[in-house]
Amino acid sequence: NAGVMQNPRHLVRRRGQEARLRCSPMKGHSHVYWYRQLPEEGLKFMVYLQKENIIDESGMPKERFSAEFPKEGPSILRIQQVVRGDSAAYFCASSIGANTGELFFGEGSRLTVL
Amino acid sequence: RKEVEQDPGPFNVPEGATVAFNCTYSNSASQSFFWYRQDCRKEPKLLMSVYSSGNEDGRFTAQLNRASQYISLLIRDSKLSDSATYLCVVPRGSGGGADGLTFGKGTHLIIQP
Numbered sequence: 001n002a003g004v005m006q007n008p009r010h011l012v013r014r015r016g017q018e019a020r021l022r023c024s025p026m027k028g029h030s031h032v033y034w035y036r037q038l039p040e041e042g043l044k045f046m047v048y049l050q051k052e053n054i055i056d057e058s059g060m061p062k063e064r065f066s067a068e069f070p071k072e073g074p075s076i077l078r079i080q081q082v083v084r085g086d087s088a089a090y091f092c093a094s095s096i097g098a099n100t101g102e103l104f105f106g107e108g109s110r111l112t113v114l
Numbered sequence: 115r116k117e118v119e120q121d122p123g124p125f126n127v128p129e130g131a132t133v134a135f136n137c138t139y140s141n142s143a144s145q146s147f148f149w150y151r152q153d154c155r156k157e158p159k160l161l162m163s164v165y166s167s168g169n170e171d172g173r174f175t176a177q178l179n180r181a182s183q184y185i186s187l188l189i190r191d192s193k194l195s196d197s198a199t200y201l202c203v204v205p206r207g208s209g210g211g212a213d214g215l216t217f218g219k220g221t222h223l224i225i226q227p
Contacts, residue, residue, distance in 0.1 A: 033214050042217050042219035043201070044217075045215070048214045056214065089155075091157055091158070101146050101205060102148075102163070103160070103215060105157035105158050106157060108157055
């Protein structure tokens, strides 16, 4: 039973380009969460999704950021027109249900914006 | 009060010693709490859950004080492998984690030989 899979593990983009981060949850998990961790900072909640639905995107910037979790395929976090401040580790987590505090995290995608 | 607040440390502790750190939270409706562990540049992993007054798992004990809104983590007979950042985690909503979790910034623990 593979864990949460994220790719790419490392991504380098120039300012103004687009970044796409992918996350495949653990088998049997239908709840996906995206968190961002800036250097020397804590994890910040961005968005919570279930299949084909965005449940809570209150932590995601209104502009340039979007997330989806289609019926088929991985969840995708998309950052358009990246800026240097977007450089961070983006962690995806999944859970088997809604009322659980146990999130299983992927190894993260580290975005560097030049 | 911040949603979740922790002393960032670092706590430098000799191997074999006992160490404890606290975390305060603001969401009085939270029913459950968690400690996660994060090694340098790695993903967080669940260490312990705290649903009532406390929980014990081997050398680790987590305690909850609802009146004062804090939880604590005690590590006995510390090992070098305990060196990590310990994240205090509280549900964002009023349930057990229905809409994700709020993570503290973490307490950095260094066990010295």
